[in-house]
Amino acid sequence: MSRPDGEPLVGIVVVSHSAKAAEGAVDIARQQAPEVTIVPAGGDVDGGLGEDPNAIAEAIQRADSGAGVVVVMDLNGAVTAAKVALTMVDPDLAGRTRLSDGPLVEGAFVAAIQASIGDPLDEVLQAARDAAHLEKAVD
Amino acid sequence: MSRPDGEPLVGIVVVSHSAKAAEGAVDIARQQAPEVTIVPAGGDVDGGLGEDPNAIAEAIQRADSGAGVVVVMDLNGAVTAAKVALTMVDPDLAGRTRLSDGPLVEGAFVAAIQASIGDPLDEVLQAARDAAHLEKAVD
Numbered sequence: 001m002s003r004p005d006g007e008p009l010v011g012i013v014v015v016s017h018s019a020k021a022a023e024g025a026v027d028i029a030r031q032q033a034p035e036v037t038i039v040p041a042g043g044d045v046d047g048g049l050g051e052d053p054n055a056i057a058e059a060i061q062r063a064d065s066g067a068g069v070v071v072v073m074d075l076n077g078a079v080t081a082a083k084v085a086l087t088m089v090d091p092d093l094a095g096r097t098r099l100s101d102g103p104l105v106e107g108a109f110v111a112a113i114q115a116s117i118g119d120p121l122d123e124v125l126q127a128a129r130d131a132a133h134l135e136k137a138v139d
Numbered sequence: 140m141s142r143p144d145g146e147p148l149v150g151i152v153v154v155s156h157s158a159k160a161a162e163g164a165v166d167i168a169r170q171q172a173p174e175v176t177i178v179p180a181g182g183d184v185d186g187g188l189g190e191d192p193n194a195i196a197e198a199i200q201r202a203d204s205g206a207g208v209v210v211v212m213d214l215n216g217a218v219t220a221a222k223v224a225l226t227m228v229d230p231d232l233a234g235r236t237r238l239s240d241g242p243l244v245e246g247a248f249v250a251a252i253q254a255s256i257g258d259p260l261d262e263v264l265q266a267a268r269d270a271a272h273l274e275k276a277v278d
Contacts, residue, residue, distance in 0.1 A: 016163060016167075016244065017167050017170075018163035018164070018166050018167050019163070020159045020160070020162050020163030020166065021159070021160055021162075021163025021164050021166070021167065021244055022163070023159050023160075023163075024155060024157035024158070024159030024160025024161070024162075024163055024181070025157070025160050027157050027159065027160070027188060028155075028156050028157050028160060028188065028213070028214070031156075031188055042163070049166060049167065049170055073275060073277075074167065074244045074245060074248075075167070075245070075248065075275075076274075076275060076276060079275050079276055079277055099275075099277040100275075100277065101274070101275040101277045103242030103243070103244070103245055103270075103271065104242070104243070104244045104245065105155065105160055105213045105242070105243045105244060106213060106214070106242055106243065109213075109214065131242075132242065132271040132272065133271065135215075135240075136212060136214075136215060136218050136238075136239075136240040137215060137218055138212075138218055138238040138239065138240045
């Protein structure tokens with residue numbers, strides 16, 4: 001998707017070991033940033049717990065509007081699968097895709113907000129990473 | 140639930156703005172630690188995005204086996220609702236319930252593993268908090 005001035009927005013892909021977790025994280029992020037393309041890629045090919053590099057590659061393609069894609073992931077299985085997916089997409093697209101080492105749900109949420117205001121790729125990535133320190137007022 | 144020696148295990152509650160995200164996080168954590176009681180409490184009373192303090196209070200009661208409960212949450216709405224829930228449960232149970240400021244999915248995963256080996260309440264809490272720094276090998 002794009003900003004009112006026509007510049008494309010960064011897209012977000014949510015890769016989880018669980019399809020439900022990925023879809024839930026996308027629902028939360030979309031509520032905050034409906035104008036951003038946020039795509040879930042959770043679970044294995046049969047819908048069970050696991051990862052599917054093909055589905056992740058398709059999600060990256062769908063999420064890109066030309067401004068690049070930030071991928072948030074939960075566990076290292078998701079990271080490994082996302083790296084495989086990057087070998088399956090066009091090299092130009094892979095070159096404008098960033099993998100976040102921040103948390104899944106919180107990272108998707110914060111990254112979507114930053115993407116919605118038109119922040120560039122590496123700033124959206126930084127927001128997703130910094131979500132590890134999202135303040136939760138538990139005390 | 141309890142350890143082979145009969146000592147109870149710490150329970151986990153997963154509170155999310157999204158029912159799907161909470162259920163997915165529980166699925167992931169249970170796969171690693173099936174012997175731990177891990178209870179989702181996501182979404183509002185109608186199943187939409189939001190929080191339900193009553194459901195969170197019930198989840199805390201279900202998760203406790205006497206060793207206490209660690210609650211992981213995604214956003215500050217979940218934190219607020221969990222605090223309300225703590226006023227609704229028995230004061231003894233509230234006294235052995237801890238709110239984590241760590242990430243939702245990663246925190247539930249790590250906390251469940253630590254609970255499964257019989258770690259005490261405050262160590263499981265610390266694991267849930269430290270999940271903010273869970274290494275994801277993105278480079």
